[in-house]
Amino acid sequence: MTTEQIVKALGLKVYTTGDMTTREVTGGYVSDLLSDVMGHAKEGEVWITLQSHANVVAIASLKELAAILLVKGVEPDKAVREKAEEEGIPLLGTVEDTFIITGRLFQLMSKK
Amino acid sequence: MNIYWADLHIHTVLSPCGDLEMSPGNIVEKAAAMGLDIIAVTDHNHTGHARLTRELGARKGIWVVYGAEINTREEVHCLTFFDTDEQLNAFQLEMERNFVKIPNDSSLFGCQVIVDEQEHIVEEVSHSLYPGLNWVIEEAAGVVHDLGGLFVPAHVDRPMNGLYSQLGFFPDDLEADAVEISRHTSREAAEKEHPELKQYMLIQNSDAHFMDDIGRAGNRYMMKSRKFSESRMALKGEQGRSVLEI
Numbered sequence: 581m582t583t584e585q586i587v588k589a590l591g592l593k594v595y596t597t598g599d600m601t602t603r604e605v606t607g608g609y610v611s612d613l614l615s616d617v618m619g620h621a622k623e624g625e626v627w628i629t630l631q632s633h634a635n636v637v638a639i640a641s642l643k644e645l646a647a648i649l650l651v652k653g654v655e656p657d658k659a660v661r662e663k664a665e666e667e668g669i670p671l672l673g674t675v676e677d678t679f680i681i682t683g684r685l686f687q688l689m690s691k692k
Numbered sequence: 693m694n695i696y697w698a699d700l701h702i703h704t705v706l707s708p709c710g711d712l713e714m715s716p717g718n719i720v721e722k723a724a725a726m727g728l729d730i731i732a733v734t735d736h737n738h739t740g741h742a743r744l745t746r747e748l749g750a751r752k753g754i755w756v757v758y759g760a761e762i763n764t765r766e767e768v769h770c771l772t773f774f775d776t777d778e779q780l781n782a783f784q785l786e787m788e789r790n791f792v793k794i795p796n797d798s799s800l801f802g803c804q805v806i807v808d809e810q811e812h813i814v815e816e817v818s819h820s821l822y823p824g825l826n827w828v829i830e831e832a833a834g835v836v837h838d839l840g841g842l843f844v845p846a847h848v849d850r851p852m853n854g855l856y857s858q859l860g861f862f863p864d865d866l867e868a869d870a871v872e873i874s875r876h877t878s879r880e881a882a883e884k885e886h887p888e889l890k891q892y893m894l895i896q897n898s899d900a901h902f903m904d905d906i907g908r909a910g911n912r913y914m915m916k917s918r919k920f921s922e923s924r925m926a927l928k929g930e931q932g933r934s935v936l937e938i
Contacts (some may be wrong), residue, residue, distance in 0.1 A: 613857055613858060614857075614858060614859050614860030614861075615856055615857045615858070615859075615860050617860065618860045618861075631766060631858075633765075633766050633828055633829070633859060633863070634863065635859045635860055635861060635863055638860075638861070639860050639861075657828075
C-alpha cells in the first residue's frame with residue numbers, strides 16, 4: 581500500500597507530498613518522544629505524532645520513514661513544511677486523535 | 693578574578709513538586725549554611741518567589757539570580773535567568789499569555805503557593821504549572837533573549853523533559869547560552885554521548901526539590917564580581933570568565 585492510498589482511504593490532509601505516490605508503507609510507529617523514534621522506528625513506517633518541531637522531519641528522513649502524520653489538527657509551521665519539502669517527506673495531518681487514527685490505519689493495513 | 697560557588701536550579705514550594713519546606717527563607721538559610729555565593733530559584737513556569745528570595749539572600753550575602761524553569765511546547769525543560777525587576781515582570785507576563793490554563797488539583801500534583809517572609813501563604817496559583825507553554829523551544833529562547841535574559845536547556849541528559857529525550861538531537865538554530873547537564877552524569881560522559889555539547893559551557897546544578905538537595909551540585913564561577921553581565925560572560929567563556937566544575 582502506498583502513502584497516497586492511505587491518504588485517500590483515511591481522508592488525510594497533505595501538507596507536503598514528498599514521494600507519497602510511489603512509497604510503500606510497511607507499518608506504523610506511534611510516539612511523541614523523538615529520541616524513542618530515533619531508536620525504534622523502522623524504515624517505511626508512518627510516524628503518528630503530535631510533535632511538530634522541525635526535528636521531526638530530520639528524524640523521519642534519517643530513519644527513512646514513509647510519512648509523518650500529525651494528529652489533532654496540529655499544523656506544521658512554514659519552516660517545518662519547507663524542511664519536509666526539501667527532504668521529500670510526506671507531511672500529513674488529521675483532526676482525529678492518536679488513538680482513533682492509529683486504529684483506522686491498523687485496520688486498513690490489516691485488510692491487505 | 694574571584695571564584696563564586698553557585699547552584700542555579702532550585703525549586704521552591706511554588707513548584708507543584710517542590711517540598712513544603714522549600715520556602716524562600718529556608719532555602720536562603722540552607723544555601724548560606726552550605727557556603728553558596730550565588731543561587732537561583734527556578735520554579736516551573738513561574739517567577740513568584742524570585743523577588744523575596746533575592747531580598748532574603750542579600751541579607752545573608754548571597755546573590756540571587758532571577759529565573760524560572762520553563763516547559764516548552766515539546767516539553768523540554770529550560771532554565772531562564774534575568775537581571776532586573778522589569779525583565780522579570782515582563783517575562784512573567786509573557787508566560788501568562790502563553791499558559792495552557794488547566795486547573796491544578798493540589799491533592800494529585802502538589803500545591804503551588806507563594807509565601808511571604810513569615811511563610812504565610814499570600815497566593816495560590818490556580819492553574820497547573822506542569823504543562824508546556826505555548827512556545828516551541830526556539831521561540832522561548834527568542835522571548836528570553838529579547839528581554840535580555842539567559843537561556844539554558846535544563847538537564848539535557850534526563851530520560852524525560854530533557855532536550856535529547858524530547859527532540860532527539862540538538863536543533864541547529866537553537867540559541868542556548870549554556871547547557872545544563874544533570875547531577876547524575878559527568879561532563880565527560882555527556883560530551884562523549886553528544887559531541888556537539890563541547891561547544892557549550894556545561895553547568896550542573898542540584899535541581900533541588902528538597903532541603904537536603906540544595907548545593908548537592910553546582911559550579912564555581914570565575915568572574916570579577918557577582919553581576920548579571922559577569923555571569924553572562926562566564927557562561928559564554930568570554931574575557932577570562934569561566935565556569936569550573938566543583
